[in-house]
Amino acid sequence: xxxxxxxxxxxxxxxxxxxxxxxxxxxxxxxxxxxxxxxxxxxxxxxxxxxxxxxxxxxxxxxxxxxxxxxxxxxxxxxxxxxxxxxxxxxxxxxxxxxxxxxxxxxxxxxxxxxxxxxx
Numbered sequence: 001x002x003x004x005x006x007x008x009x010x011x012x013x014x015x016x017x018x019x020x021x022x023x024x025x026x027x028x029x030x031x032x033x034x035x036x037x038x039x040x041x042x043x044x045x046x047x048x049x050x051x052x053x054x055x056x057x058x059x060x061x062x063x064x065x066x067x068x069x070x071x072x073x074x075x076x077x078x079x080x081x082x083x084x085x086x087x088x089x090x091x092x093x094x095x096x097x098x099x100x101x102x103x104x105x106x107x108x109x110x111x112x113x114x115x116x117x118x119x120x
Contacts, residue, residue, distance in 0.1 A: 005101065006070040008050065009078045012091060016082035017107065020114070023049060025091050029084070038090035046094055050075065076101040080114065092119055 014024035025045050031037065052072060077095055081088055081104050088104075095102045105114040 003074070005076040006074055007078055008075055009080070010046075010049065011080040012082045012087050013084055016084065019080040019082070021080055025049075025079075026087060029087055032084070032086050035086065035090065038087055039093055042087075042091045043094035043097060046077075046091070046098060046100065050100075052098070073099045076103060078103050078105060078116075080105045081107075095119075 009021045009023075011019040011021040011024040013026045013029060015028065025042050026038075029038070050072065077100050079088075079091060079102055092102060102119040104117045104119060106117060107114055
């Protein structure tokens, strides 16, 4: 039986839309054309939010990663999308680098709810 993954819920950009999350990858974006900066911020913020900024040191001393004791490959990110595609792709790329599985949640005006889309 496969072990259930630990769920992390994040929104992409704070303040763009109301979302059922308490934490966001970006608090604001100043330059949407700075792709490298968007990726680096996403990568660093996800590592920090997950508590994995000390992961390498923890591996060497035999301890587990943080994020309630789960390593990135043991987690799944439920990412609530704000419609800013360039930021979304930066987050997906950062998650891929980290080995973090992602499920996107898109808002439907018709049903006033979110529907999921798994990133392969």
